[in-house]
Amino acid sequence: MTGFRRDAQDSAVLGSMRLSQVIRDAEVELPAYVYDVDGMTETLRSLKHAFGDAPHLVAYAIKANSAGTVVRAFAAEGAGVDAVSGAEVELALACGVPAQKLVMSGVAKEDSELDLAISKGILAIQAESVEELSRIAARARAVGHRADVSLRLNPGIEIDSHSHIATGHDEAKFGISESDLVAAYGVIDGSEGRLAQVGLSTHIGSMLTATDAYARSARKVCELTRERRESVSTLKYVDFGGGFGVDYGAAPSVAPSEFAHTCVRTLRDAGLSDLMIVVEPGRSLVAPFGVVVARVVQTKRSAERRWAMISAGMNDLIRPALYSAKHRIELLEAVPAEPEWRVVGPVCESSDDFGAHPLGPNPEGLVAIRDAGAYGFVMASEYNGRALPSEVFIQGGKIASVSRSPGVKAWLERRLEA
Secondary structure, X not given: OOOEEEOOOOOEEEOOEEHHHHHHHHOOOOOEXXXXXXXXXXXXXXXXXXXXXXXXXXXXXXXXXXXXXXXXXXXXXXXEEEEOOHHHHXXXXXXXXXXXXXXXXXXXXXXXXXXXXXXXXXXXXXXXXXXXXXXXXXXXXXXOOOEEEEEEEEOOOOOOOOHHHEOOOOOOOOOEEHHHHHHHHHHHHOOOOOEEEEEEEEOOEOOEOOOHHHHHHHHHHHHHHHHHOOOXXXXXXXXXXXXXXXXXXXXXXOOHHHHHHHHHHHHHHOOOOOOEEEEOOOHHHHHHHEEEEEEEEEEEEOOOOEEEEEOOOOOOOOHHHHHOOOOOEEEOOOOOEOOEEEEEOOOOOOOOEEEEEEEOOOOOOEEEEOOOOOOOHHHOOOHHHOOOOEEEEEXXXXXXXXXXXXXXXXXXXXHHHO
């Protein structure tokens, strides 16, 4: 079995190992991230299977969890990568992802990043503006290679999600509006062969818990692809984006396979079945298969509330502070039970608050913050002089690798040098 569960003794298990055993065997300081890599790869396989015979590429949104162990496991399953920086491109290549399975997104790509993408021959640079297309053409001239590009469409579609992760509406910084596509086509067609349009893409946001908005976006990008195909012969794929939501315990999510079926159906209905489908999932592949293990440092009772102070804070997992995100928190050696305790971290910010959770009459020992496999460690910081956490990877029924915390000493040395 994969993911978080409890065994017959009510101990918390991730994948095939008790979390308490993992922490002991890995010999890491807390807090620490623990990941079930087998659960991640099983989810990837299930998504790929949902496309059936349709040509497709699952370009993993590496920003969700950029651990080499995860990226290598996905590469071994045939996945590509959606990168948003030159460093992510280099990481993906180093982990065995072929260049022709790499797309690069981002609204402010540096010239050096464009040069890297062009010279490595990645599948496509996702152009996010007419102005950027002109820059890409200039860099292609400088590098001496043609740049394959995809235009990221902003379809002007609102989604029911946090405003910070909605990316396809009219006020978003991302993508090219439909009204600007003619100008974008003009830059490509007038580039004297320095640019080749190989795709059209879109991404309307994250934490989608229904397929309706995704389907509207898919229909729009297919409609525009069909029109563009009448004048260019270089189109290879349609990129429908990612954003597939997960169940953080508050609302049910839609299985990633449902989004895959939407892509296949929409492409077929548009008469474009010979083109490759590209999707860019991140969170849905990794979030349910990671936890933060922390220690209950102390409890505090006041007239109004019970507090449980833990060793993990917003510096380790910023999602609750940044997005008002909800993560279930449970004791490792006891099932959830009343009363509820307000779980907070050590950081000197009132927003360092993980919400109320049923931890029983006297919480002590270790806790697991669930569903932390995405946008967790990758967004961690050393705020308040706190070291980055360790990461432990479970694969094949054992601890496969450990990335250890650099410790507070490394932070102190850098601050003294500043």
